[in-house]
Amino acid sequence: MNDKIDIKVDTSPVKIQPAKNSHSKVESSRSRIYVRAVKGLYQTVRRRMGMVFLSAFMLLPWINFNGQQAILLDVEQQQFRFFATTLWPQDLLLLTWIFIIAAFALFFVTTFLGRVWCGYMCPQTVWTFIFIWFEEKIEGSRHQRMKLDDQQMSGKKLYKKVLKHTCWILFSLYTSLTFIGYFVDIGQLFIDFFTFSTSMLITAWVLFFTFCTYGNAGWMREIMCTHICPYARFQSAMFDKDTFTVSYDANRGESRGPRSRKTDHKAKGLGDCIDCNLCVQVCPTGIDIRNGLQYECINCGACIDACDGVMDKMGYEKGLISYTTERKLEGGVTHILRSKLVGYGAVLVVMMGLFVHELYSRSAFDLDIIRDRNQLYRENFNGHIENTYTLKILNKSQHNSVYTLSVDDLPSEVKWLGDKQIEVVSGGVANLPVSLELDPYLLDEAITEFYFVITVKNSAGEPETQYHESRFFKRR
Structure with missing residues (x-):
């Protein structure tokens, strides 16, 4: 008996297919994510929170108090001014308390609401959505942007691309100048920068942060959240079965499949999910929440608003995707007050008390x-x-x-x-x-x-x- 197996060698060139969700002929290192605009309760909350904190970031350095810049972190003179309070190197303990409080506040919020900081207040997320807003206003909707990128270069395409990147760079420059304005006199900074009178060091820092903002919010985007930010890696250590995260109810949604609004999907053995993929199209990190909890999810709630809109049009109950807990999805009852959450909260209160005591006992x-x-x-x-x-x-x-x-x-x-x-x-x-x-x-x-x-x-x-x-x- 002959045990040899005949092998046929195929010498034809191998054709590598692009990623399934890739619509760009230029990028090959990763699939580009075209985020679709969506309206809803959580996106309204996210936009308004983003505008509040963005406005605070942009306006605070311009406020004067007693004839001086109200907030000035003067590293050269070794003094941090906050309105009527000035911190010196001798007050390093106060800054330590601030960092400790911020850490435990993050632990507390993450244990309760998951990675909600990333979705609503993280500067990376806020600036990314601002840059996406520029894209939508200049290049159009998600479908129009994909179509534009698939076209050959033309005068119209070149105009839109140049205009978009110009807006990105100008906004990045303004962001950088505002950020540097927390460390030097912001009024003099703007005058000196646009009259080419700033020092080499300050100019280098302004250009550096302009490049970082432009690169992070314009090009890297979800890469910062999924590959660079360490929070995505250790957040699972703070999660438990009672943590509220954006989750898909598979028991209700499966088996998924398209159907008309008038179809009795229960009779056909279908769940409430119509497999429209809108939850994927609106996700800024490009994940499919129906595959379960993933570390890339930033809990922004965009997929919830998209799914609720579809459920409303289909006449189904909302909440197929929602902020819920693993225990509730398993049919149990969520325990809000639990040892981990209470522990983080207690430590946070103690740290805040010690900070207030240290602040008020501080001598001038x-x-x-x-x-x-x-x-x-x-x-x-x-x-x-x-x-x-x-x-x-x-x-x-x-x-x-x-x-x-x-x-x-x-x-x-x-x-x-x-x-x-x-x-x-x-x-x-x-x-x-x-x-x-x-x-x-x-x-x-x-x-x-x-x-x-x-x-x-x-x-x-x-x-x-x-x-x-x-x-x-x-x-x-």
């Missing part, structure tokens, strides 16, 4: 005491002991202040050698050298603890006092 000035490094004390010609200090005063307020200094817990005979009052400019640091002179027989110990007392009037005109511990040395 600070005092550092530096002793003379050459000698702990010296004896003068009167036989008295002198200790020398350098008082470093930091004015963390937004106005010039006059500080008055004294000592406490030393005998009243102590003699202060040096100025007792000093004015420090806003954000400035002043060094005040002083010496304390005292008869050694008035002290019982070789080392005596005492306090430097610093007093200043706050913005309300009330005195604010701090006590800073130090030591007075004498011979044994």
Whole structure:
């Protein structure tokens, strides 16, 4: 018996077919996603939320407070100004609390509502939909854009493409200038940039962020969400069966299939899904939600609005695709209050409480005491002991202040050698050298603890006092 198998070698060239949803003859690295416009409750909420936060981002740097830019993160001068509050490197703990609160807020929201941050408030999503809006206004609807890309280059096509990319670049440039305006004086920035007077460093940063915005929102789009953003990868660690996510009810929708509105689909064994694929066409990441929960889903609810519109036209009940939980789809009852969600919420409340306490207990000035490094004390010609200090005063307020200094817990005979009052400019640091002179027989110990007392009037005109511990040395 011959066990050999005859093999026929096909030497004809292999033809690689494009992706099923690809309509571009230019792109070969990935299938381009043509997002279809959709109207509905969730898209209205998403657009309005996006407009609120976009408007806040664009307008906040232009607000003035007490004659200064209200929000200015001045890295060069090492001061972060937020209206009446200015944070300094000494206030790093406050910034730490802010990042911790933001992290736990993200954990809490994700456990409750899934990746809803990505769909409604993430800058990548907001700017991507803005760029898609430019596409729709210039190139037309989804079908028109696909048809335009399939056409050979012509004057009309070139005009639309140039106009679209020009709008993208101009909006990216304005975004970049606004973002840089949070770190430098925004009014002067716009004047200097358009008069070609900015420094090389600022110009480089403006062009860099312009390129990033143009590339991310115009070209990369869903790649940022599915391949680069780490949130998509670790979000599943915060999900459970009671997390609300955009989900397809397969028990109700299957078996799917096209039909007319008058058809009794139940008699034919069909589910409510008519397999129109609108849920795929409106998805900004190009997934089919009917395949189950996928890490690419950003919970924007576009497929819900599209499906509800179809269900309404067909006369079916809405909610075939909805914000629901895995437990509910399995026929159970969703548990809103559960240990994980309560735990995240409790930690978030505690962190916010600690932040508020730290913020309100923060002083508008600070005092550092530096002793003379050459000698702990010296004896003068009167036989008295002198200790020398350098008082470093930091004015963390937004106005010039006059500080008055004294000592406490030393005998009243102590003699202060040096100025007792000093004015420090806003954000400035002043060094005040002083010496304390005292008869050694008035002290019982070789080392005596005492306090430097610093007093200043706050913005309300009330005195604010701090006590800073130090030591007075004498011979044994």
